[in-house]
Amino acid sequence: MRAATLLRAPGPLEICDITIDDPRGREVLVRTVAAGLCHSDYHVMEGRIARPLPTVLGHESAGVVEAVGPDVTSVKVGDHVVCCLSVFCGNCRRCLGGETWLCDDKAATARPPGAPPRLSLDGRAVTPFSHVGGFAEYILVHENGTVAVPGSLPFDRAALLGCGVITGVGAALNSAQVKPGSSAVIVGCGGIGLNAVQGCVLAGAARIIAVDRVPAKLELARTFGATHVVDAAGGDAVAAVKELTGGGVDYAFEAIGTAATVEAAFAMLRRGGTAYVIGVLPEGSRIRLDGLDFLASKGIQGVYMGSNHFKLDLPTYVEWYLQGRLRLDELISAHLPLDAINDGYAALARGEVARSVIMFD
Ligand SMILES: [Zn+2]
Numbered sequence: 001m002r003a004a005t006l007l008r009a010p011g012p013l014e015i016c017d018i019t020i021d022d023p024r025g026r027e028v029l030v031r032t033v034a035a036g037l038c039h040s041d042y043h044v045m046e047g048r049i050a051r052p053l054p055t056v057l058g059h060e061s062a063g064v065v066e067a068v069g070p071d072v073t074s075v076k077v078g079d080h081v082v083c084c085l086s087v088f089c090g091n092c093r094r095c096l097g098g099e100t101w102l103c104d105d106k107a108a109t110a111r112p113p114g115a116p117p118r119l120s121l122d123g124r125a126v127t128p129f130s131h132v133g134g135f136a137e138y139i140l141v142h143e144n145g146t147v148a149v150p151g152s153l154p155f156d157r158a159a160l161l162g163c164g165v166i167t168g169v170g171a172a173l174n175s176a177q178v179k180p181g182s183s184a185v186i187v188g189c190g191g192i193g194l195n196a197v198q199g200c201v202l203a204g205a206a207r208i209i210a211v212d213r214v215p216a217k218l219e220l221a222r223t224f225g226a227t228h229v230v231d232a233a234g235g236d237a238v239a240a241v242k243e244l245t246g247g248g249v250d251y252a253f254e255a256i257g258t259a260a261t262v263e264a265a266f267a268m269l270r271r272g273g274t275a276y277v278i279g280v281l282p283e284g285s286r287i288r289l290d291g292l293d294f295l296a297s298k299g300i301q302g303v304y305m306g307s308n309h310f311k312l313d314l315p316t317y318v319e320w321y322l323q324g325r326l327r328l329d330e331l332i333s334a335h336l337p338l339d340a341i342n343d344g345y346a347a348l349a350r351g352e353v354a355r356s357v358i359m360f361d
């Protein structure tokens with residue numbers, strides 16, 4: 001099968017002829033229809049996040065179940081499914097405590113050592129990135145990394161649910177548990193930030209301030225429900241947010257992944273407010289905070305995958321979308337064939353797009 005593969009980092013993706021095994025045990029073989037381009041893959045391409053190579057990138061994909069292993073019970077052949085990298089074992093302390101997105105034993109959902117690899121290239125094992133490997137014509141995953149969705153949901157919209165939507169909306173609803181009537185700022189209005197904006201809308205926040213340097217993204221943030229926008233290119237964004245809220249916000253969401261924007265998000269808080277870092281910072285990043293701010297009860301919290309229970313959250317999000325309460329259409333800025341994937345990442349790197357989606361034939 002054709003798959004966008006990273007052979008060396010930093011480096012571009014190459015379309016390779018990858019061999020995919022048949023499903024065993026609790027594995028599901030998915031015929032990919034749509035795959036979203038997420039920033040995390042780009043970090044790996046750029047060598048900022050080290051992963052075993054070669055790897056088939058992509059972790060935000062939707063498709064149709066083509067075949068299942070003998071022990072699969074949660075999905076069946078013909079189901080439309082979304083693949084999520086928050087695959088969970090169901091038996092570790094984190095899973096048993098309800099924190100499946102922090103599963104400590106994802107290895108239990110992979111093939112055991114010594115077994116033939118799920119993916120290979122000329123006889124050599126290939127790692128499916130984030131247990132998915134979504135930029136490929138087929139995906140072989142554990143059933144705990146899939147969830148069935150209604151056939152009425154278009155595949156390109158479905159794909160985005162698996163990472164961008166669940167991360168941004170989940171940050172507001174699950175991680176921060178934003179309260180009705182509260183104030184929030186979202187720093188960075190790419191795909192994740194826009195979803196954090198609509199998560200705050202769904203939570204009933206009264207004041208939702210979007211901060212970005214690109215005017216078009218601020219306009220998009222307004223359509224997603226931002227009540228105020230601040231152009232960070234036009235001056236001191238921290239001062240502007242403090243003025244808009246009479247001293248700072250209850251919740252600050254950082255959705256870019258730089259030390260400077262994390263520090264800015266923290267500085268936008270009121271006394272007792274909490275900053276949530278959704279953006280992926282490169283390894284070795286250091287954040288500088290003023291120690292006195294902890295006396296003001298300000299908090300900072302990392303967020304991973306929107307603290308999701310995707311098998312529960314995703315069907316809810318689908319209902320909200322079909323009811324017109326969750327925006328997905330506006331997140332998609334381009335559809336691309338697999339061959340154009342490097343162009344798609346170049347546009348993402350330039351900050352031009354909300355989300356590009358690869359469509360398979
Ligand atoms: Zn992602």
Ligand SMILES: [Zn+2]
Pocket residue numbers: 088089090091092093094095096102103104105106
């Ligand atoms: Zn687990």
